[in-house]
Amino acid sequence: MTDQKPSLLTQLRRPLVFIPGILLLLVLSGGIGYLILLSPDSIFIKWAQAALPDQITMISIGPYPKEKEFEHLKQAKVKYIVTLLDPRLPYEKALIEEEEKEAVKYGMTVKNFPMASIFDRQIFPDYEEQQQKAVAFLKNIDAPAYMHCYLGKHRVMHVRNQLVKAGVPKRYWTPAASSQEYWKTVNGIDDAWTAFRAKDYTRVLEILSTVKSKDVDVTNLRGWSHYHLGMIDEASEDFRQGLEVEPDNPRNLIGSGYCYLRHGDTNMAQRQFSAVLEQIPDNSEALIGMGLSHLRIGNKAAAAQLFRQVLTKDPENEEARKYLQQSEAS
Secondary structure, eight states: OOOOOOOHHHHHHSHHHHHHHHHHHHHHHHHHHHHHHTOTTSHHHHTTSOOOOSSOOSEEEESOOOHHHHHHHHHTTOOEEEEOOOTTSHHHHHHHHHHHHHHHHTTOEEEEOOOOEETTEEOSTTHHHHHHHHHHHHTTOSSOEEEEOSSSSSHHHHHHHHHHHTTOOGGGTSOOSOHHHHHHHHHHHHHHHHHHHTTOHHHHHHHGGGOOOOOHHHHHHHHHHHHHTTOHHHHHHHHHHHHHHOTTOHHHHHHHHHHHHHTTOHHHHHHHHHHHHHHOTTOHHHHHHHHHHHHHTTOHHHHHHHHHHHHHHOTTOHHHHHHHHHHHOO
């Protein structure tokens, strides 16, 4: 009986042939996949991306920007590119290097807060730490910023949600009017902030007198300006108007709480501060306000505990130290 040559199917079933073949396919597909990932504007990626917003706001959100997007951002006077791409991922490292070159060309500054994720799954343990750093930066920007991840759908939304909790107005990323009206409001608020930092509270009210918006920044600036001028009823109304627009905004809840304290209503004050602490458990202003509420009703031990909590996080907080001394006094 003569030997028969094994069929092609039989040969492919043999491990020595089949396994290297699979590995070769994986290498080839991996290489192609890598090249696709390096091209966010390719047809393979474009369908899954969020769209670049038509109207640029103080914090605009979207996908990885290519050259034509940079042109659009430059025309809208964007100063900062806030990228959440992570250089620990090889393809994202290459994309960051590419956008840094584009940013130089268009006179922009790139700020990188690495938040690696795949299909919205965190990869590295410093994800939340980087997220908070991004929030801290964006809370204090002095010019428009464009924040992006790869698709503009996941990482950017996580940062935006934290910005909401931090009390940043929705106006920062949601156009409330035409582009001209939007930036007129933004510029007016910037002028008011300058006056507020100089403690010229009368000037703040003058600047904002023509602004009809109940935006958080507007009502908060008005409220604290009235508060510092001893006009507590007016301040209370300012904070209330802001809470009509954003009921959970911690900044106006804090302002409202301090107004209740000035009126001697510790129960309502505690409600406002509690609403803040449910969102941000370590908020120093709310903790001090809650401590003052306890101090007003003679509960010195509870007050002291809250002031110590603030000092544990912020040892240089002179306000908390002063009230701690009062709560510990016999």
